[in-house]
Amino acid sequence: MAGMKGPGVEDGGARRPARLLAFLALLLLGVGVTVSLGNWQVARRAWKLDLIERVETRVHAPAVPAPGPAAWPGVSTASDEYRHVRLSGRFLPGRGTLVAGTTALGGGFWLLEPFRVDEGWLVLVNRGFVPGERSTAERTATPPPAAEEEIVGLLRITEPGGGFLRANDPAGGWWYSRDVAAIAAARGLEGPVAPYFVDAEVSSDPRPPVGGLTVIAFRNTHLIYALTWYGLALMLAGATCFLLLSEWRARRGRA
Structure with a gap:
């Protein structure tokens, strides 16, 4: 019907201040969360690239004695794998x-x-x-x-x-x-x-077992995830700007 307004909407299409602030708070929270997740993926990507570089260095370095019992408590994926x-x-x-x-x-x-x-x-x-x-x-x-x-x-x-x-x-x-x-x-x-x-490593004996088949591969999709989160952050930021602009126009028209 002509004169009816939705809940929380003032004359001229503007939202009431409490409702507007709630929308803005949710949008800004979403922006903050998605940006943080994007930053976390960037940090993870840097860590993964550093890990790959360290592993490549270990693999191609001259062979060293395998760690003995005294060193076993400190053996870890980060410091010793490969x-x-x-x-x-x-x-x-x-x-x-x-x-x-x-x-x-x-x-x-x-x-x-x-x-x-x-x-x-x-x-x-x-x-x-x-x-x-x-x-x-x-x-x-x-x-x-x-x-x-x-x-x-x-x-x-x-x-x-x-x-x-x-x-x-x-x-x-x-x-x-x-x-x-x-x-x-x-x-x-x-x-x-x-x-x-x-x-x-590969043995001189051609019969099985066949050595030297270790696959050294690290899944690194952190950049894609980071761009996804940053894209969502931009969308939420755009929604925030649109909401503010529409409210400004509604209140200006009512004035």
Whole structure:
């Protein structure tokens, strides 16, 4: 009907001050939140780029001795993941563990073998990838060398729990992640066991397991997210300006 106004609207189409202030407060809060989220994504992007640069430096740096027990409490993803390391010692025969995985060679298993270093402690070495079904992998994987040797590879942080969709089943012998502590317990390894494993480099033996298949990739979509949040902030800021302009025009027309 002609003379009726909506709630909170004055004559001439202008909103009442309390309603206007509430709208403005919500819009300005939205601007502040979206700008903060955009700034957070920018900071995350800077952190990710720094991490990628540090990892690239570690991977291509000369191999250093793998951290021993004294250094284990300080081993972390940020400071040690993908560090180029070396260690000398012997594999323990008959203690290998197949962990399901997928590589450029297709589906198959990573073969982790316990390795006792000359200093006496143990570390799981991922000797490489064995393609095929479990029975095929068990049949085709070459046994670890019996003689003392030097392993060179990349330090990797343990993967506790299981895969993305499936949990590890130690009792059934099915592994979907390289959970160092769980594998060591299941295999009855005695002595200090490093809280990390080592991905071995490519071996001169062409037979499986195939080493050197470590994928070093970091998802970095922070810039896209930052631009999205900043875009929303601009939209909310534009809505704020539109609201103020429309109110100014409404009140000017009424005057």
